[in-house]
Amino acid sequence: MKDGFTPATPGSALQAATPPSTLRQLRHRGGDVNPSAAALRERFGSAISASDVVWGETTVIIEPRRAHEIVRWLHDDPAQQYTYLSDVTAVEFRDPEQPIEVVWHLRSLPFRRFLRLKALLPRGTPLEVDSVWPVFKSADWLERECYDMFGIKFIGHPDLRRILMWEGYREGFPLRKDFPLRGRFSRAEQLRQALAANPEARYSMEELTIAAAFEDLPDEMRARLAGGEKVGE
Amino acid sequence: MGLSPRPETRTVTVDPQSQEGWVTTRLDFLVNWSRANSLWPMPFGTACCAIEFMATAASRFDLARFGMERMSFSPRQADVLICAGRVPFKLAPIIRRIWQQMPQPKWAIAMGACASTGNMFDNYAVVQGIDTIIPVDVYVPGCPPRPEGLMYGIMMLQKKVMNERMSDRSLRDEMEPDPSSQLYLPPSTIDELSEPFGNSVNQTRSGL
Numbered sequence: 001m002k003d004g005f006t007p008a009t010p011g012s013a014l015q016a017a018t019p020p021s022t023l024r025q026l027r028h029r030g031g032d033v034n035p036s037a038a039a040l041r042e043r044f045g046s047a048i049s050a051s052d053v054v055w056g057e058t059t060v061i062i063e064p065r066r067a068h069e070i071v072r073w074l075h076d077d078p079a080q081q082y083t084y085l086s087d088v089t090a091v092e093f094r095d096p097e098q099p100i101e102v103v104w105h106l107r108s109l110p111f112r113r114f115l116r117l118k119a120l121l122p123r124g125t126p127l128e129v130d131s132v133w134p135v136f137k138s139a140d141w142l143e144r145e146c147y148d149m150f151g152i153k154f155i156g157h158p159d160l161r162r163i164l165m166w167e168g169y170r171e172g173f174p175l176r177k178d179f180p181l182r183g184r185f186s187r188a189e190q191l192r193q194a195l196a197a198n199p200e201a202r203y204s205m206e207e208l209t210i211a212a213a214f215e216d217l218p219d220e221m222r223a224r225l226a227g228g229e230k231v232g233e
Numbered sequence: 234m235g236l237s238p239r240p241e242t243r244t245v246t247v248d249p250q251s252q253e254g255w256v257t258t259r260l261d262f263l264v265n266w267s268r269a270n271s272l273w274p275m276p277f278g279t280a281c282c283a284i285e286f287m288a289t290a291a292s293r294f295d296l297a298r299f300g301m302e303r304m305s306f307s308p309r310q311a312d313v314l315i316c317a318g319r320v321p322f323k324l325a326p327i328i329r330r331i332w333q334q335m336p337q338p339k340w341a342i343a344m345g346a347c348a349s350t351g352n353m354f355d356n357y358a359v360v361q362g363i364d365t366i367i368p369v370d371v372y373v374p375g376c377p378p379r380p381e382g383l384m385y386g387i388m389m390l391q392k393k394v395m396n397e398r399m400s401d402r403s404l405r406d407e408m409e410p411d412p413s414s415q416l417y418l419p420p421s422t423i424d425e426l427s428e429p430f431g432n433s434v435n436q437t438r439s440g441l
Contacts, residue, residue, distance in 0.1 A: 165358075166323045174357050183357030187427035188420030190357075191365055194322035195329060195415040 026056040034058035036080055036108070036115050044070060057114055064102070064119040067130035068156060074106060074115070075135050082106040082115060085132065088142035090150045092177050102129050102152060121152070131156035149175040166197045236388060261399050268312070268338065269394040271300040272387070275311030275335065277328060280318030282345035282377040289380035299387055308334040313390065314367070317377075319347035320360045329415075332367040337405045340370045340394070342386055345377045351427070352376060361427035365418060368408055 030053055037051040037058050047063040047070065062070050074082040087105040099120040106115045119129050131154035133139045143154040144163040151173035154160060162169055170193065171184045183190055214222065274296075278286055290296040290304070305311035308331045320328055332341065343363050346352035349372040351361035363369060370393060373386035397404055410417040418426075 164323075171357065179357070181356050182429070186420070186424050187361055187365075188416065188423040190322060191325060191360065191423060192414045192416055192420070194325040194360075195366070195410075197323075197326055199326050199330070 028055060029053065031056050034113055034115055036060075036074065036082075036113060039077075039080065040070065040074075043073065057116055059116040059118055061118050061120060064121060064129040065155075067102075067104070067117070067119055068132055068134065069130075070117070071104065071106070071132045072135050074108075080108060081110045082108045082113075084109055085136040085138055085142075088132070088139055088146055090146050090152055090175075092150065092175070094177055096123065099123065100127065100150065100152070102146070104132065127152045128155055130154070133157050149173055151176065166194070168193075168197060236385075236392060261397070262395075264399065265395045265397055269391040272312045272340070272390070272394070273303050273305040273310060274301055274313045274315045275305050275308050275331065276315055276317065277331065278315075278317040279320060279324065280345075280347065280377075282317035282348070285377040285380060286315060286317045286344060286383065289383045294380040294384065296384075296387075299384075299391070301387070308332075309336065311335050312339055314339065314341040315344055315383075316341065316348040316363050317344040319352065319354055320363055320366075321358045322360055323358075325360055325366050328363060329366050329410075333407075337407070340390055341367055342371045342373060342383075342390060343369045344373045344383055344386070345375055347376075349374065355429055365416075365423045365426060368417075 033051065033053055034057075037048075037060050040060055040062075041048045041051070044062075044066070047066045048060060049063070050061040052059045052061075071082075071085075074080045084107040085104065086107055087103070089103050091101040091103060093100075099122040102119045102121065104117040106117065107113070108115070121127050121129070127150070129152060131139065131143055133143065133154070133156060140157070140159070141163055143157050144159075144161060146152055147154060147157075147160050148162040148164050161167065165174070171190075172179055174183075185193070276283070276286060288294060290302065296302050301313075308314075312335075314328075314332055314335060316328065332339075341363075343349040347354060347359070348363050349369075351359050355361070360366065371386045371390045373382055375382045378386075408417045414420070416423065
């Protein structure tokens with residue numbers, strides 16, 4: 001073991017074996033830039049307005065309405081392979097001049113890379129960005145949560161509804177800075193509206209029925225279900 | 234309001250020497266005695282209080298000593314609704330419906346500070362005490378209460394059950410919410426109950 005232990009990493013597309021960097025070695029600003037940032041700039045040019053490295057993580061600022069295209073390329077390009085979307089969220093700052101940011105966290109498992117994409121939505125413009133749902137199905141609920149909490153519209157999302165608050169919640173978007181902590185209505189009015197909600201009316205047809213997915217089931221399960229096996233009550 | 238020993242008049246005396254095989258007692262006492270010692274809980278656990286509730290039901294504290302080991306996950310066989318944890322507004326119609334599905338006689342325990350008052354979650358999403366939705370018999374303070382605390386609350390509820398009179402018809406009255414608003418308390422009372430207190434008074438409005 002004189003040469004040090006080199007772990008086998010099946011599936012890694014890294015050419016040279018570089019030791020994984022640890023927090024101890026990182027600087028707050030600067031440091032190694034994720035090579036995908038330069039590749040993005042080369043490929044998309046003006047759609048990439050800036051990139052920055054904070055604590056070793058690269059942030060790339062992109063144009064809001066080209067998010068789908070950019071994420072699609074990052075996902076599909078064999079030299080990038082960002083196949084894992086770990087988060088879609090948004091940030092609003094207390095400073096009213098600062099734009100609202102929509103943030104995507106992407107991870108390339110074969111290249112061991114992490115990339116943070118940000119789209120800036122200036123105040124006074126409609127809060128709209130591209131949905132990345134056609135690329136990552138996991139973006140479905142993440143974007144719904146982001147819409148629920150911040151009111152950001154994801155263009156191209158198939159089913160943009162509230163997810164945490166109930167359907168028909170009328171007080172606004174709770175994580176916005178202009179939203180009062182206790183909500184806008186009196187407690188009695190909030191309770192009245194909550195009790196008026198129908199707890200069973202929250203699901204779309206797709207969530208309620210398995211019939212649509214029947215064709216996608218494995219053969220033996222289809223045979224069992226077609227044979228009259230009971231599922232649930 | 235502490236627990237006092239049961240009054241002597243409520244004890245049943247049996248004389249084995251008499252060989253007659255029957256005793257006399259008040260029907261009130263007999264019914265209440267059987268009810269109080271077989272309260273089947275409907276656990277409505279939403280947060281960390283539910284963990285303490287599970288600890289109460291487990292072997293060390295052993296809820297079975299109170300005849301409560303049978304958790305009733307269907308409201309139709311339940312006697313006590315134990316709300317353990319915070320209730321967001323989205324759950325309000327659900328706990329209300331569970332309560333309405335429970336048959337009489339029924340009681341409710343608000344376990345922990347969140348279920349009782351909303352605790353520190355004085356925000357847009359959390360109900361400020363489940364007593365704004367359903368009537369509550371016993372409030373157990375604590376964040377979360379220890380199993381001893383919950384058992385103390387259960388014993389208080391048992392004492393309350395033991396003191397019920399069958400002649401008092403109002404005990405079994407179903408709450409009747411206002412048909413238009415579904416509230417069973419006047420809105421002004423709910424607003425008063427939900428007034429901010431303590432440090433949260435200063436946190437009502439965010440900036441801008």
